[in-house]
Amino acid sequence: MKTAYLFIAALCLPVQLLAQTFMMNPYGCKDAVLLNGKWNAIVDPFCRGEQMKFYENRKPRTDREFLEYSFDNGLRLDVPGDFNSQLPELKYFEGNVWYQRQFTARKDPQRRQFLYFAGVSYEAGVWLNGREVGHHEGGFTPFQFEITGLIADGTNDLVVKVNNTRRPDGIPAMNFDWWNYGGILRDVLLVDRPKAHVRDYLVQLKRGHKDLIAGFVQLDGADSPEQVEITIPELGIRQALTSDANGRAIFEIKAAPRLWESKSPKLYQTTISVGPDAVTDAIGFRSIEVRGEDLLLNGQPVFLKGINFHEEIPQRMGRAYSEADAAMILNEVEALGCNFIRTAHYPQNEHIVRMAERMGLMIWEEIPLWQGIQFTNPVVLDKAVTMLREMIYRDKNRAGIIIWSIANETTPSEYRDKVLGELATLTRSLDDTRLVGSDFDNPRYDKATSTFRLADKVAETVDVVGVNKYLGWYMPFPAAPQEIKWQVATGKPLIFTEYGGEALYGQHGSTNVAHSWSEEYVEELFRKNHLMFENIPNLRGTCPWVLFDFRSPNRFLPQYQDGWNRKGLVSDKGQRKRAWWVVKEFYDRK
Numbered sequence: 001m002k003t004a005y006l007f008i009a010a011l012c013l014p015v016q017l018l019a020q021t022f023m024m025n026p027y028g029c030k031d032a033v034l035l036n037g038k039w040n041a042i043v044d045p046f047c048r049g050e051q052m053k054f055y056e057n058r059k060p061r062t063d064r065e066f067l068e069y070s071f072d073n074g075l076r077l078d079v080p081g082d083f084n085s086q087l088p089e090l091k092y093f094e095g096n097v098w099y100q101r102q103f104t105a106r107k108d109p110q111r112r113q114f115l116y117f118a119g120v121s122y123e124a125g126v127w128l129n130g131r132e133v134g135h136h137e138g139g140f141t142p143f144q145f146e147i148t149g150l151i152a153d154g155t156n157d158l159v160v161k162v163n164n165t166r167r168p169d170g171i172p173a174m175n176f177d178w179w180n181y182g183g184i185l186r187d188v189l190l191v192d193r194p195k196a197h198v199r200d201y202l203v204q205l206k207r208g209h210k211d212l213i214a215g216f217v218q219l220d221g222a223d224s225p226e227q228v229e230i231t232i233p234e235l236g237i238r239q240a241l242t243s244d245a246n247g248r249a250i251f252e253i254k255a256a257p258r259l260w261e262s263k264s265p266k267l268y269q270t271t272i273s274v275g276p277d278a279v280t281d282a283i284g285f286r287s288i289e290v291r292g293e294d295l296l297l298n299g300q301p302v303f304l305k306g307i308n309f310h311e312e313i314p315q316r317m318g319r320a321y322s323e324a325d326a327a328m329i330l331n332e333v334e335a336l337g338c339n340f341i342r343t344a345h346y347p348q349n350e351h352i353v354r355m356a357e358r359m360g361l362m363i364w365e366e367i368p369l370w371q372g373i374q375f376t377n378p379v380v381l382d383k384a385v386t387m388l389r390e391m392i393y394r395d396k397n398r399a400g401i402i403i404w405s406i407a408n409e410t411t412p413s414e415y416r417d418k419v420l421g422e423l424a425t426l427t428r429s430l431d432d433t434r435l436v437g438s439d440f441d442n443p444r445y446d447k448a449t450s451t452f453r454l455a456d457k458v459a460e461t462v463d464v465v466g467v468n469k470y471l472g473w474y475m476p477f478p479a480a481p482q483e484i485k486w487q488v489a490t491g492k493p494l495i496f497t498e499y500g501g502e503a504l505y506g507q508h509g510s511t512n513v514a515h516s517w518s519e520e521y522v523e524e525l526f527r528k529n530h531l532m533f534e535n536i537p538n539l540r541g542t543c544p545w546v547l548f549d550f551r552s553p554n555r556f557l558p559q560y561q562d563g564w565n566r567k568g569l570v571s572d573k574g575q576r577k578r579a580w581w582v583v584k585e586f587y588d589r590k
């Protein structure tokens with residue numbers, strides 16, 4: 001029975017994407033309620049739920065009638081949380097899982113209501129009181145729907161269909177090296193706002209300025225120009241603005257904020273309000289730019305001491321979703337001596353991003369355009385554009401985020417170059433205060449000159465080039481580390497965004513035998529890579545792959561891997577491997 005779920009999942013591919021609206025920072029709104037907790041659920045391997053109208057959640061109406069589904073007295077699943085780790089038989093599940101819960105609401109003609117989903121993987125369908133609300137595709141970015149017209153005064157019935165079937169035109173596509181967790185992975189909020197309210201805002205340092213805070217406020221539901229106010233008490237700012245006919249107010253405010261940086265990650269309590277509506281945020285001010293091969297934070301050259309991690313708690317074999325989860329991961333990052341993280345390979349939850357920012361960690365954030373993407377398919381560009389917008393939209397006020405990455409290890413082709421070129425341009429048009437990056441695994445080694453070089457059009461387009469090269473693992477060292485030269489992205493900052501090797505914690509053996517899966521082999525591998533790094537003139541950051549062992553459906557070796565990628569510096573049980581100390585010592589020297 002268990003395996004039956006797998007091969008029929010492909011039957012369920014949805015067809016449309018319905019429009020949705022954006023809402024900035026509902027966590028900062030005073031009338032937002034979490035709908036987290038235990039939800040009723042139905043596992044629907046043959047995707048019959050829509051045909052059988054599960055979303056109506058109704059009971060038999062006549063004696064003659066009977067229904068062959070009910071959300072009552074059945075399965076209960078935690079929200080937030082992936083479903084794969086909540087039930088052994090769902091470990092490998094791909095298909096539909098239906099969630100249902102009720103909530104109480106007050107209808108008020110002066111107010112509007114929204115449902116905000118911080119992250120549902122991979123595709124979500126939402127119904128309220130039996131009526132269709134909308135759909136969303138993409139497992140790692142937020143979406144919300146206005147439900148003012150559908151909400152009932154009193155009890156409301158919310159049904160969410162979640163499908164985590166991989167698809168060829170998906171982002172990521174059919175193959176990726178992490179667990180395909182499905183479910184309502186992150187917080188769900190019911191947000192109640194006045195008719196006219198603050199839908200969006202940007203409050204950041206103006207590009208090229210240290211004493212000018214600039215940005216905009218976008219209202220929703222304002223029929224005429226409104227009085228908007230921005231207050232930053234610690235800076236003595238109480239700025240009144242008047243929105244235009246489209247509900248938009250642009251501003252520039254002279255100010256001298258203490259700049260956000262790793263050692264003193266200063267954040268300012270900021271409130272944006274219109275009438276009775278107010279959104280509060282903690283915002284940092286800093287500049288990040290490139291000057292030749294240097295990365296400048298607040299005008300000062302900086303070296304990124306980084307680490308990659310997935311949004312997973314290995315001990316729980318499940319997705320990370322809470323403040324406590326964020327603390328577990330980021331405390332280990334801090335212990336390693338890092339000032340930089342790459343939240344691989346997708347925007348991770350806001351608890352992680354905001355906590356990292358509070359800890360002074362700079363962040364590389366990317367959309368999961370990972371390896372085998374169908375770049376020739378125009379639908380994919382649309383989806384990528386939506387994901388990029390949703391990512392930048394959510395995090396554009398985060399000082400911690402310094403680099404937006406548009407893709408990881410994609411193979412050069414006419415279509416790929418075109419799509420990534422367009423995404424780079426779009427990124428800059430959406431946000432000119434941060435850098436654009438991408439990761440490349442295609443530097444080639446030239447034996448004659450002992451030199452790595454990269455010929456890739458997209459590397460010319462981005463501001464920062466990330467290199468993923470596993471010397472000592474997927475590729476043997478072609479020469480003695482200190483002999484190997486790098487001429488990649490000359491004239492730009494280069495970040496070594498992935499390097500490392502696999503070892504099973506507690507496994508000991510030769511430093512020369514990769515299949516020893518030993519800690520000693522990987523310890524030595526890191527030493528050699530760090531030696532080689534001294535030859536990279538434009539190296540401005542490193543990011544070992546990866547902080548923790550993580551689950552992967554591509555890792556089959558019994559006894560050593562067993563469904564885990566073992567490149568963690570820390571094991572799935574939280575134990576530090578010998579290589580951890582090599583990286584720690586490397587960062588302490590930096």
Ligand code: GCU
Nearest residue numbers: 177408409468498545565567
């Ligand atoms: C790749 C990729 C990662 C993957 C890693 C590995 O470079 O970006 O997602 O997990 O290599 O093979 O371990």
